[in-house]
Amino acid sequence: MTTSAVPGVVIVGGGQAGVDLAFSLRFEQYAGPVTVISAEAELPYRKPPLSKDHLALGATETEYLRSGESYAEESITLRLGVRVTEIERTAHTVTLDDGTTVPYTHLVLALGAEARTLPMANIPADKVLSLRSLADARKVHALFETAADIAVVGGGFIGLEAAAAAAKRGIKVTVYEAAPRLMGRAVCETVSDFALTWHREHGVEIVFGADLSEIRADGAVVGIGVTPTTDIAEKAGLQTDDGIVVDETLRTSDPAIFAIGDCARFPTGFASGPVRLESIQNASDQARHVAHEIATGECSGYASVPWFWSDQGDLAIKMAGITSGHDETLVLGNVDSGSFSVLCFADGVLVGADSVNDGKTHMTMRRLLAKGVRVTLAEASAPGFDLKQALSA
Template sequence: MSNSKSHVVVVGAGQAGAGVAMALRNNGFHGAITLIGDEPHPPYERPPLSKDVLQGRTAVEKTWIQPISVFNEKEIEVRLDIRVTAIDAERRVLTLSDRSQISYDKLVLATGARPRMLTLPGTNNDRIHVLRTIDDALRLSEQMRTAKSIAVVGGGFIGLEVAASARAMSVAVTVLEAAPRLMERSLPESVATFLADVHKENGVAIVTNARLRGFEQSESGVRVLLDADDFLDVDCVVMGVGAIPNTEIAEICGLVVQDGIVVDEYGRTSHPDIYAAGDVTRHFNPLLDRHIRLESWQNAQNQAIAVAKAITGEPEAYAEVAWLWSDQYHLNIQTAGNPGDWNDFVWRGKPEDGKFTVLALADRRIIGAICINNGRDMRYARQMITNRVIVDREKLADPATPLQSLSR
């Protein structure tokens, strides 16, 4: 689709939406492109929000994917601080929150996800935060600059990144996790225990099997009501209990939705003129032969490129090993694969070495990897997962044997 009279509208001006718009131009699409976002900020990257932005070490402008001037140079119309309220898929017309309408030839939904909130009494409190947007990060950062203590509800990646940032700001932190351990859905127990120990060494209190009854206003800020009439008084609370894909507009116009907008490996939805990309999608992954939903920078970036290629008539399946990273204290944590499939592990190195790799195996093949301060291994682990390389377990466990040599 390269007709100069064609119009592609992208709804959602985050990493995926901006990626689609830029990739369309880079792939030679000469038609009109409109990028619509419901935030007032130019498209930006989210990973720095829980780290450098939260700690006040970097300006929000540093998170921008590109300044608006670059979008203008590429003749991409960017409309910010406005929402799409309706899609008429038959007429190919969008209705916006200012009651204006815009027509399209192809539509891309990159509406992302929103933080999940616990449905507990007292959550309507300006000292109870989520962290998803620039504005979220700035509000939380302002309170943390004067806070003495915070509670982080949820012991996943986002919660632990916030905990690490708070400790860097000399704020006392208590992590409240409902599960028996941290990172239950993301890391094997041995690695999660190592990570919990690092947080404890840095002064974080961790409460597992935590049961919350609600929240109340207190003199210091927030009283977190726990089981058995116990409570915790803190200056503010951060919720990190998962995300919900923003599928409402897709459901209204009749697209197939199942914990995300269902798309194929090219980002095509159940309607021939509508595509979707990023956190909002449940996409078919040819490597796994099933649909999955991912919330990661890599997925938003690379699925967007695949969607742009499909729209411009050069389809290339999006088939990648899931990969994400997290920075906490002195640790760079990278994971690849789908943790729900893991139950057999080989360690390369030890935590006391300062860096190590844990590989998940099935039928003598690597299906997952966790690299702690060992990013070099991740490159080859991902190759081996993709290529289904059969490995020698003893050599794999020997850190002196380069993973690169085994990947051949």
């Protein structure tokens, strides 16, 4: 059965990237049909609160990305609870698991990612929970209501946010991290060390290198990273490599098909090779970029500054740029005061900053990166150096 005869933009995935794209297309005056197909039955929602206030406050209200009515107001067809199972690239159609077929002029894959999990020998499987979707968050919320003792596996952003929320609610919580430091893939050592002390002072026990088969608790939250969703792209013969591979315009190896958000691996001037980023900034900015390309026909390179935030209790961590390849750092401010930033340098040049309770430096860093201002370690180390002045230089 074919449900729509007029091609237009078909967006697979009703997460941040997919929904932002649909509304950005209308903002860009795109007049053709726009369809969002979402495997989840829920009206599209914001994910960040799921591991923060939602858990800490025991909040049950959901923050939806847009009201239910706004889709109809913008003539956006939202199909919930149906999954695209196949892309027919020659016919320019997608097939859904309800047997329907939808034609497209442009197809955008905003498939997101799935949480990785692992078995825990001493905790019942139904109490070993991931934290990726609203359905997951409801289960974690229910666990927090009854559990006295929770294990968090993984000392990354989501694990630490969940742990801080549990501790705030008076639940005994232990974070088990396999690597030698917290958030090791994403932040510099100074911020890892600061966070370790902060969490311990705020009631979170943290254990490095534990044997998971020994862990006993009423339940566990597993935050050990995600696997990008690429199944239908792979099946359609699109290039994938830990994500759907796109070029600088965010097109896949088929020019009629784009990929954005958590599922896309893209080239960027902010790193030495292609990256896949999991952040609201990345999902939203890529959505706006593709909307502009489709609506105007202009073909330009995506170049937004990457940034991310994580609220762990009262600890506001913000990152600007991609700092994973840095080899030297310089601290701005006083670590002991609890408000500071760490400038990260690669080959003597500033590539980004990790900030703790220091939104001002974070914003300045983003503006510096956006302007392409080059700051060297020697310049930043000079007495009287001011990051803001570097911006106006």
